[in-house]
Amino acid sequence: MTDFKNYKVPYELAPEYSTAVAYFSMEFAIHQPLKIYSGGLGFLSGSHLRSAYELKQNLIGIGILWKYGYYDQGRNQDQTLKAEWYEKTYSFLQDTGIKIQVPVHNQPVWVKAWYLPPETFESAPLFLLSTDLPENDYLSQTITHKLYDADTAAKIAQMMILGIGGAMLVDELNFNPKLYHLNEAHAGSSIYYLMKKFGSKDEVKKHLVFTTHTPEEAGNEKHDYFLLNKMSFFYGHSISEVQALTEMDGAVYNHSLAALRFASEANCVSKLHGEVSRRMWGHYPNIPEIQSITNAQNWKYWADKQLYRYMEEGDNVAFDDRKMFLKRRAFEIVADQTGKLFDPEVLTIVWARRFAAYKRPDLIAQDLAKFQELVENTEQPVQIIWAGKPYPMDYGAISVFNSLVHLSKRFKNVAVCVDYELALSKRLKQASDVWLNNPRVPREASGTSGMSAAMNGSVNFSTFDGWICEFAKHGENCFIVPQADYHTLSIQDQDNQDLDHLFEILQNEILPTYYDNKRKWRDIVQAGMHDVRHEFDSNRMAEEYYQKLYK
The missing domain is CATH 3.40.50.2000 (Glycogen Phosphorylase B;)
Structure with missing residues (x-):
C-alpha cells in the first residue's frame, strides 16, 4: 500500500528533473477507461503526465474525479446527438484515506483524494479529488459530478475544489513542491490558499507558474467579485485585498489575469499563440513575459x-x-x-x-x-x-x-x-x-x-x-x-x-x-x-x- 503521509514520486528520478512540481488541471486524458476529460486540454495534460513518467520527472498531477465524466455521447432515434450522463466506477484507483475540508459558501465541504498509481497506465502519479461523499449534503456531493457544469455557481465551486482543495492536498501529502503549475486558470483559487501559507504575494510568486491555452480574451473565465466572495473563493481575503493584490478594480474578476499577476513564469502553447498572447496581454502591467512552449502529444x-x-x-x-x-x-x-x-x-x-x-x-x-x-x-x-x-x-x-x-x-x-x-x-x-x-x-x-x-x-x-x-x-x-x-x-x-x-x-x-x-x-x-x-x-x-x- 502506498504511504501518502510523506509522499514521494515512487520511481527513481532523473537528476535533471528533480525539481518537485504539482501540476493542476481540470481534466486529464490518460487512457480510455478513465473518463475525466472533454477535449484538447485533457489530451494535452494526459500526454504531459505520460511523458513525465517516461522521462522520470518529479511531477504529480492534481485533478478531479468526475463521477459522470464530461458526458456520454449517444444518439436519439433519428441518429442525432443525445447527451447522457452515467455514473463511472474505477476499480484501479486507490483510496488514499485522505479527506480534507474546503470552505464553499462558508460551509465546510468534505473532499476525498483518490490515487492513480504510475504503473497502471504509465503516467506520472495522479491525485483526483471528489466531493461525492456521504458526509456532504446532496448539493455539495454534486460539485464533482459533471466536468464543466453549466451552472455558474457549480463551476466556481469546481474551481475551488481543484485550486484550494488541490493545494490543501499537496500539504497533506507533505510533497513540498517547489512549484505549483496551473494548466489554465481553473485552479486559480489556490493563489489565496498559498497567500495564507507563504504570507506574501512575493513568496507565492516564487512558487507559481501558469499556462494559458486561450487565444482570445473573451475565452478567459471572468466572474463577479461579489459572487466569488460570497462563495469563499478568496479563502478569507476581502474583495478590497484581492483587488489590491491582483490590480483589478471594478466588479469583474478575470481568472487568467489574476494567475498572470501571481505567476513568476508563464507560457502559451505555440509560437503563433505566443504572438497573439503577447498582443492580448501586453498592455497589462506587472505580468511575466509569456513564453512559447508548443503543445505536443505522447x-x-x-x-x-x-x-x-x-x-x-x-x-x-x-x-x-x-x-x-x-x-x-x-x-x-x-x-x-x-x-x-x-x-x-x-x-x-x-x-x-x-x-x-x-x-x-x-x-x-x-x-x-x-x-x-x-x-x-x-x-x-x-x-x-x-x-x-x-x-x-x-x-x-x-x-x-x-x-x-x-x-x-x-x-x-x-x-x-x-x-x-x-x-x-x-x-x-x-x-x-x-x-x-x-x-x-x-x-x-x-x-x-x-x-x-x-x-x-x-x-x-x-x-x-x-x-x-x-x-x-x-x-x-x-x-x-x-x-x-x-x-x-x-x-x-x-x-x-x-x-x-x-x-x-x-x-x-x-x-x-x-x-x-x-x-x-x-x-x-x-x-x-x-x-x-x-x-x-x-x-x-x-x-x-x-x-x-x-x-
Whole structure:
C-alpha cells in the first residue's frame, strides 16, 4: 500500500528533473477507461503526465474525479446527438484515506483524494479529488459530478475544489513542491490558499507558474467579485485585498489575469499563440513575459509502431499494407455505428475534434453543390467521416453536429460517429488519409489532434494556425489552406475564401497525388511521420517545461 503521509514520486528520478512540481488541471486524458476529460486540454495534460513518467520527472498531477465524466455521447432515434450522463466506477484507483475540508459558501465541504498509481497506465502519479461523499449534503456531493457544469455557481465551486482543495492536498501529502503549475486558470483559487501559507504575494510568486491555452480574451473565465466572495473563493481575503493584490478594480474578476499577476513564469502553447498572447496581454502591467512552449502529444501512446518500423526499414509494401489494415479495422467501428461500409482503397478525409464554432466543423459542406460533386466523384472517390463532442449546452454546435448527421444520410460514403474519446480518436486517425483541420485563424492556440494523426500515417490538411505553423511544408509533409486576410475581411468572406482554397487544393493537389502518384503520396505521409516524431512528441514538451518554466 502506498504511504501518502510523506509522499514521494515512487520511481527513481532523473537528476535533471528533480525539481518537485504539482501540476493542476481540470481534466486529464490518460487512457480510455478513465473518463475525466472533454477535449484538447485533457489530451494535452494526459500526454504531459505520460511523458513525465517516461522521462522520470518529479511531477504529480492534481485533478478531479468526475463521477459522470464530461458526458456520454449517444444518439436519439433519428441518429442525432443525445447527451447522457452515467455514473463511472474505477476499480484501479486507490483510496488514499485522505479527506480534507474546503470552505464553499462558508460551509465546510468534505473532499476525498483518490490515487492513480504510475504503473497502471504509465503516467506520472495522479491525485483526483471528489466531493461525492456521504458526509456532504446532496448539493455539495454534486460539485464533482459533471466536468464543466453549466451552472455558474457549480463551476466556481469546481474551481475551488481543484485550486484550494488541490493545494490543501499537496500539504497533506507533505510533497513540498517547489512549484505549483496551473494548466489554465481553473485552479486559480489556490493563489489565496498559498497567500495564507507563504504570507506574501512575493513568496507565492516564487512558487507559481501558469499556462494559458486561450487565444482570445473573451475565452478567459471572468466572474463577479461579489459572487466569488460570497462563495469563499478568496479563502478569507476581502474583495478590497484581492483587488489590491491582483490590480483589478471594478466588479469583474478575470481568472487568467489574476494567475498572470501571481505567476513568476508563464507560457502559451505555440509560437503563433505566443504572438497573439503577447498582443492580448501586453498592455497589462506587472505580468511575466509569456513564453512559447508548443503543445505536443505522447508518441509512445499515440503512434502506430508498426508503421514507423516499416518506414525505417524502407519496406514500402509492408508500410502500405499496414495502413490498409489500420483503415479496415477502423472502418469496422464506423460500420458498426452508422451502417456505412467504407473502402480502405478510397481516400478518406476525417474531421474529428471538439465541436466548436471557430473550428468550423461543417466548412467543407457549406457549399452543397461542391460538396455533392466531391462525394459523388467516381473517378477519384472520397469518403468523409466526422466525429467530436460539442459542449452539451452549446446548442449552436449541437445543431451543426445534427445537420451533418442528416447530411450523411444522403450519401453512403459520408458518416458521423459518436462517442469521440481517446479510443475512437486513435482509430479515426488510423482510418484517415487526410486529417482535415480548418479553424478560423488565429483562434486555435495549438490544436494538437493533427500531431497524433501524423503519427498514424495521416496527412494534415489545415489552415495556417496553431502548431501547424511550426510544422508545415506544403506539398511535402502536409497541405495548407493559404491565409485569407483575417484583418480586413468579414467572417463570411474569410469562410468563403478558405472554402474556395480548400476545394482547389483537394481537387488539384490531394486527389491527383493520392490516386495517380502513390509514391509521392507515401513520401508526404512519411515526411509528416518523421517531422512529428521528435519535435511534437510530448517528451520534448515536458523537457522544455523543466528548462523554461520550472528552472
